[in-house]
Amino acid sequence: MRGFLLNRLSQSLVLLLIVSVIGFVVLNLIPGGPLAQFGLDPSMTQDDLNRLKEQLGLNRPLWMQYLDWAWRLVQGDWGHSFRDGAPVLDVIGRHLVATLLLMGSSTVIAIAVGTWIGIRGATHRYSVFDYLATVGAMVALSIPTFWFGLVGIYVFSLRLGWLPAGNMYTIGDGSVLNHIHHLIMPSIVLALVHVAIWSRYMRTATLDVISQEFVKTARAKGLSERRILMKHVVGNALLPMITLAGMQLPSVLTGALVTETVFTWPGMGRLFLDSLGYSDYPVVMGLLMFSAILVVLCNLIADIVVAIIDPRIRLS
Amino acid sequence: MTAIVANSRQERWWNSRTAHRFMNHHLALLGMVMIAILTLACVLGPYVLPYDSLYIDLRARFAPPFTGHHYMGTDPLGRDLAARLFMAGRVSLLVGFSAMLLSTLIGTLVGVLAGYRGGWIGTTLMRTVDGFLSFPSIFLVLALAAALKPSPMMITVVIAATSWMEVARIVEAEVRSLREREFVQAGRMLGLSGTHIMFREILPNAVGPIIVAATLTVARAILMEAYISFLGYGIQPPLPSWGNMLNGAQQYLGTAPWLAIIPGAAITIAVTSFNFIGDGLRDALDVRGDHS
Numbered sequence: 001m002r003g004f005l006l007n008r009l010s011q012s013l014v015l016l017l018i019v020s021v022i023g024f025v026v027l028n029l030i031p032g033g034p035l036a037q038f039g040l041d042p043s044m045t046q047d048d049l050n051r052l053k054e055q056l057g058l059n060r061p062l063w064m065q066y067l068d069w070a071w072r073l074v075q076g077d078w079g080h081s082f083r084d085g086a087p088v089l090d091v092i093g094r095h096l097v098a099t100l101l102l103m104g105s106s107t108v109i110a111i112a113v114g115t116w117i118g119i120r121g122a123t124h125r126y127s128v129f130d131y132l133a134t135v136g137a138m139v140a141l142s143i144p145t146f147w148f149g150l151v152g153i154y155v156f157s158l159r160l161g162w163l164p165a166g167n168m169y170t171i172g173d174g175s176v177l178n179h180i181h182h183l184i185m186p187s188i189v190l191a192l193v194h195v196a197i198w199s200r201y202m203r204t205a206t207l208d209v210i211s212q213e214f215v216k217t218a219r220a221k222g223l224s225e226r227r228i229l230m231k232h233v234v235g236n237a238l239l240p241m242i243t244l245a246g247m248q249l250p251s252v253l254t255g256a257l258v259t260e261t262v263f264t265w266p267g268m269g270r271l272f273l274d275s276l277g278y279s280d281y282p283v284v285m286g287l288l289m290f291s292a293i294l295v296v297l298c299n300l301i302a303d304i305v306v307a308i309i310d311p312r313i314r315l316s
Numbered sequence: 317m318t319a320i321v322a323n324s325r326q327e328r329w330w331n332s333r334t335a336h337r338f339m340n341h342h343l344a345l346l347g348m349v350m351i352a353i354l355t356l357a358c359v360l361g362p363y364v365l366p367y368d369s370l371y372i373d374l375r376a377r378f379a380p381p382f383t384g385h386h387y388m389g390t391d392p393l394g395r396d397l398a399a400r401l402f403m404a405g406r407v408s409l410l411v412g413f414s415a416m417l418l419s420t421l422i423g424t425l426v427g428v429l430a431g432y433r434g435g436w437i438g439t440t441l442m443r444t445v446d447g448f449l450s451f452p453s454i455f456l457v458l459a460l461a462a463a464l465k466p467s468p469m470m471i472t473v474v475i476a477a478t479s480w481m482e483v484a485r486i487v488e489a490e491v492r493s494l495r496e497r498e499f500v501q502a503g504r505m506l507g508l509s510g511t512h513i514m515f516r517e518i519l520p521n522a523v524g525p526i527i528v529a530a531t532l533t534v535a536r537a538i539l540m541e542a543y544i545s546f547l548g549y550g551i552q553p554p555l556p557s558w559g560n561m562l563n564g565a566q567q568y569l570g571t572a573p574w575l576a577i578i579p580g581a582a583i584t585i586a587v588t589s590f591n592f593i594g595d596g597l598r599d600a601l602d603v604r605g606d607h608s
Binding site: 141144285 | 453454458463570584588
């Protein structure tokens with residue numbers, strides 16, 4: 001286990017290093033680079049800009065600038081927002097809860113529905129249900145998330161009036177029930193694509209487990225199909241899904257950005273777009289790096305969890 | 317893989333088993349037909365329709381579908397939605413297709429190099445692939461698109477720059493498994509150059525998986541263009557694209573829902589079709605694959 005942990009940890013560190021290099025390249029592609037903020041200010045002369053460049057060390061070689069930037073990243077000094085001067089990490093922190101709420105609830109939906117569809121598809125292979133689930137998954141993967149959201153708003157908010165069209169809660173009513181009411185549609189919209197992905201993988205995983213020896217043994221013992229499925233198949237099939245959940249995180253974050261825009265949900269995705277609109281590059285860069293670091297860490301955690309549950313992985 | 321390629325060279329391609337298996341894949345055929353219809357409509361549509369896509373008619377604002385000759389209605393400026401839809405389709409399909417070509421090229425180069433050379437070159441390249449995959453793609457695309465000039469060419473490059481990793485992974489795995497085969501060793505013994513072995517000997521045997529991945533990349537590229545254009549950082553008006561037609565549609569959802577529904581349906585049909593075709597090709601070319 002220690003060997004596995006050390007190996008996996010060093011892999012993640014290397015990955016973080018590469019992620020930071022990519023981030024640094026993007027930062028320097030932005031017109032004006034790290035000085036973009038001041039370039040917009042008409043009272044700044046070229047001389048002022050040059051002096052700032054000198055002061056901030058921007059005429060040093062790129063690799064030195066990179067080390068400096070990366071070191072500040074590690075220390076938690078991610079710069080300040082152009083808009084209100086607040087530290088970038090604070091700004092992100094203020095929007096984190098809303099995003100986690102949305103991503104969490106949609107992940108629960110995706111796992112619950114996807115697992116059910118996947119297992120049913122595997123146990124009723126080549127049935128009408130299985131065929132419809134396969135085609136349905138491909139169509140679901142092709143629907144633009146924002147369009148699904150717009151159609152949802154049109155049908156359930158404008159025509160039927162059942163669900164609110166946006167925001168996290170009604171102003172003046174901060175009750176839990178009101179929050180849930182606002183959460184229903186965005187989380188279903190965000191979940192659609194992941195229900196599709198989850199159900200396809202779950203189907204394959206279930207088929208893998210069903211064909212194994214211990215399932216035959218369980219059948220030979222005379223256990224009912226239902227008991228075999230619940231006790232022996234589902235648990236084993238869900239194990240590789242932990243890794244999948246980690247791998248899906250970037251795509252969930254992408255979906256969250258779009259969903260938050262359509263439903264005016266005050267999370268990280270909306271913050272990203274607003275900051276782009278204001279050319280608030282420190283926050284944009286902060287969110288870019290924050291999301292990538294989050295992805296690397298979650299994948300690490302997923303792998304460790306799987307290794308703890310399944311001894312075959314940490315021994316191999 | 318080798319068997320199939322050899323096979324299809326001897327017979328005429330439409331008689332090969334691959335072609336038969338593809339033709340028996342009903343969804344893939346449906347996808348082909350839909351793409352053919354969409355492409356034809358986008359190429360010929362603007363010539364057939366009575367209105368120009370940029371013709372503004374303020375008296376005919378917000379006309380619902382089937383008002384006079386406005387078969388799909390009009391937009392807030394009274395421009396014909398059908399004409400705009402087909403012009404937008406040209407842009408969206410072209411961007412999707414070009415982004416696919418570019419990203420397949422990058423992915424194949426990286427994958428072949430990493431898979432054949434291996435060692436520290438291979439490790440560095442594949443870790444870079446992992447690094448790119450750690451970013452939620454839309455964050456990276458939006459940051460780049462906002463930073464660079466938003467011309468259709470640049471959008472294509474940005475989408476390609478953030479979607480080559482899947483192809484690279486597939487090609488790398490394929491090349492790594494082919495590297496130790498006899499025909500490659502024979503090539504080395506004959507003294508062929510590394511470049512020749514990589515691209516003339518190994519690559520032709522990895523064409524199947526590349527074609528499948530490329531088809532699915534078209535689908536993903538069209539979606540990505542739609543996302544960023546919808547958010548206002550992609551193709552810029554007055555040049556229409558399916559994504560930017562939806563850009564202002566949300567505020568008219570109550571009064572003119574067709575503005576949102578029609579372009580979105582076009583995107584969904586195009587992307588679904590490419591996904592169907594990719595699925596059919598995967599079965600026909602016998603590419604083992606994951607279910608993404």
